[in-house]
Amino acid sequence: MYSDTATLPAQRPVLPARLPVAAALLWLTALLASALPWLQQLDPMALLSAFWTFNPDTYASVLAHFSWAPRVAMAVLVGSALGLAGSVTQQILGNPLASPTTLGVAAGSQFGVTVASLFFPGLLAFSPDLPAIAGGLLAIAMVIALTWRLGFSPVTVILAGLVITFFLGATNMAFLLLKGEWLGNLFIWGAGSLVQNNWQPFADLWPRVVILVALMLLLMRPLQLLQLGETSASSLGAKVAWVRALALFLVVLLTATVVSRVGVIAFVGLAAPVLARLLGARTLGGRILWSTLLGGGLLLLADTLAHWASTWGDGSLIPTGTTTALIGGPIILLALQGFRNTHHMPGQTSSPAGFLPKRRPILLVSAVLTGLLLITVVVSMGWSPGLDGWRWTGLSQWHEAWIWRGPRMLAAVLAGIALGLAGTLIQRMTGNPMGSPEMLGISGGAALVMVVIVLSGLEAGRMGQLVAATAGAAGALGLLILLARRHRFAGNQLLLGGLALYVFMDAGLRLVMASGGTEASKLLNWMYGSTWLVSEGEAISLLVFILMISGALASVVRPLTILPLGEQSASSLGLPVARVRLLLLLLAALLTAAATVVIGPLSFVGLIAPHLARVLGQQTVGRQLIAAALVGGVLLGVADYLSRIIVYPNQLPAGLLAALVGGIYFLWGLSRHGRA
Structure with a gap:
């Protein structure tokens, strides 16, 4: 930390003139702006005296006091x-x-x-x-x-x-x-x-x-x-x-x-x-x-x-x-x-990693994860509480249960797949295992656009929301990478810049929440991943969209493998680094926006899924993408089911439940790195 190397100055530093001048200007501006509406009703001395007394015959004086x-x-x-x-x-x-x-x-x-x-x-x-x-x-x-x-x-x-x-x-x-x-x-x-x-x-x-x-x-x-x-x-x-x-x-x-x-x-x-x-x-x-x-x-x-x-x-x-x-x-x-930090990021050590999972066949891992996903779907569709207690819904009645359970379950699984893919892209692109759509502000950019849509009263529709959220996600990550260029895209600056973008999202959210009313409740539910309003058409559209985007990921496996070698080495191997980063940026933004429209901006699935894929022994890019997508689908599928039954007859947003679990996982990961 910088204080370890700091020394006390030999003589007292001279106070720059700009400091008291800036403070005086700030105070003068704030005081004048605060007093300006009142000066139309009270003279300056009467307004100043409002701090200790008031004139009971003058309403403005009473109000000011x-x-x-x-x-x-x-x-x-x-x-x-x-x-x-x-x-x-x-x-x-x-x-x-x-x-x-x-x-x-x-x-x-x-x-x-x-x-x-x-x-x-x-x-x-x-x-x-x-x-x-x-x-x-x-x-x-x-x-x-x-x-x-x-x-x-x-x-x-x-x-x-x-x-x-x-x-x-x-x-x-x-x-x-x-x-x-x-x-x-x-x-x-x-x-x-x-x-x-x-x-x-x-x-x-x-x-x-x-x-x-x-x-x-x-x-x-x-x-x-x-x-x-x-x-x-x-x-x-x-x-x-x-x-x-x-x-x-x-x-x-x-x-x-x-x-x-x-x-x-x-x-x-x-x-x-x-x-x-x-x-x-x-x-x-x-x-x-x-x-x-x-x-x-x-x-x-x-x-x-x-x-x-x-x-x-x-x-x-x-x-x-x-x-x-x-x-x-x-x-x-x-x-x-002007920030400099010589410390390694969590997960980025100068020595070889102390924990390297055993490699496992991708077919075996995919089969197990697919089986878990199918079990999740069957349990979600069949075993649920009702007015007369817990009961099993027979396969012959699934067409009736699908109307209430199917679209939300499908949307949650698809959002998990999208976030798993987006998280892997971001972690590979930045070389930072703590990178995720949430931590880099991509989800925040998409959410901020959604907040603006709500505040403006626009009826954008689901496709309009998706386009707007994609633009917000791409703009957020683009701005972040632009700001981090002088630091050569170091993970530290990317993460802290993501914090800055989160601040703007949080400001917009608090503004809507304080206004109350139905719009605030709708936005609050969406921000934390409510899936119960997803229609069948929206879920099918999301499936088609993610299948199209996933098809494009086959073209980025080789670039993602080469990029960690460094910009010069990648260029010498014939990789157009700038265009590849732009393509990865757009793919990550599209996947994040698709998931954010359904599950909200804060779930941490984009952080957890790539980690679990590595724990399952999938180290290469292509295998990690497949495993992370399946892990993300299982995680959010389970989260959606639990959010439906855990406080029945009330419901929790699936993204909120995933965020609670994801936050615990992230904190555990930091503590584990500290012990290592």
Whole structure:
């Protein structure tokens, strides 16, 4: 990690003029934008006095005092707290992309509040902070446990935090789908809202924030020693492990306290420290100071934009978390331009792999997987619960059961096949075994287009959705590869760029979810892979489409075998590398889009299926493609069946169930690599 080789400067760095100028401009813009609508009703002094008093005879003054002023104060307080938390987190881990959001703390806090809302409502009445803190501690403990043995490798920490965010988010959505009547208000809270009706929330929050900030500042000197590296800091008497643990505990307390009050305000804790560093803050004290100031200004500006968007729109609330998430993507991409990481990716070691599965005949493996797939189909069609309990549907009645069970089962299997093929293409093309449609943002690009279609109210139809999702998937991966060209398509930058694209998808999703209504419910079900609305015609069309695409894969076996040799070697063997990468990109995007339209963007099947194909002894490209396709079909076929029966008479989306299992598999894979 970069802090291991950093040295303290011989003299105090000169503060660049652009840093205070940029901070002043940010604050001036945010304050003017926030005050502008009110200046038409109140003079500047009356508006300023709204922070401590009001004129009971003037409605605008009353409204400003109880609505605008506490909202501004809350935005500044929360933004400053998250900026400080992000700066301290980056110092602890020596990771310029670490933040409470990317480490899963915010998602963990939301998970804690969701669980408490369902099972321990009295605990929320006693203190909303406790379940949020417990969830945040759970998330950070999982990240630490997974990455401790790897020395907090920057990319590995971000990957672990991202997957934990996916996993806990999927669990939250499962609760939301099953208990939506009790958790409906969590839509807006989860998206992050700073709307205020009085000063009480601010009065409750600011003493807690001030105490936690003061405790963090007491750790300033030990945190400065971490810049010397772990060995040097220990030789000077610093208890590095204790300092890190205590500082991380305070970060979790501060983040969870904020999240419990205003919801998930995404990426301010990342954006503020990165901006401070890019603008020239070099010392720890400087980074903490300017991150705090920039965090307050950024969140005030984002909240003002959210308020303006709500006013200009149809009156529906635009959550502040949406506008702050839109800041996060560009910030990550800016940080990537200068990011260097000497650590290997999980699964990419400089030495030969310690585990090489025994090769097995592809005919035997294919026969076993095909048998499992047939068993899945038979059980799914025949053995199901009904009004009179569990019963077996005879073969003679399958034509009747097909209407209800067949299309969704066929669509799920086909989506699994498509994702298995797409995941293999991506992992082979990037040379990164942790690559998948989800982690590289391809699914996110397809999903973002679907969100836009829903927001615009267009009736695109299934074919129109497929075309639009394909364009979104291809555009996402194309943008990602374009951004990663300067790093020669290194897996690290591809994965982190995928995180940036996920941020935009998440922002759009939160926007629709906060709006509520039938469109939000439809999109929520689709995002997590609801198959129960798939018609027979759509399933057959998907079958024809995937058969056509699969036929084209025979032409890419040789290029995929040659590409891992390196660009120069591949070119010397007569391979047009640029055109081949473009072809692979389009094929992966088409397969991902086809699956995303049916199963949603987050299932992890594209990650798991190629891995299991290798575990089954299929190392060559062609054999891995065949095995991964069959594994993907079995996985999503089983997921669809279980999602239909596991909470009967309710149903879970098949993609959600697959995402839960896939997240566990991914976390297990990271921990296994750490032990190796």
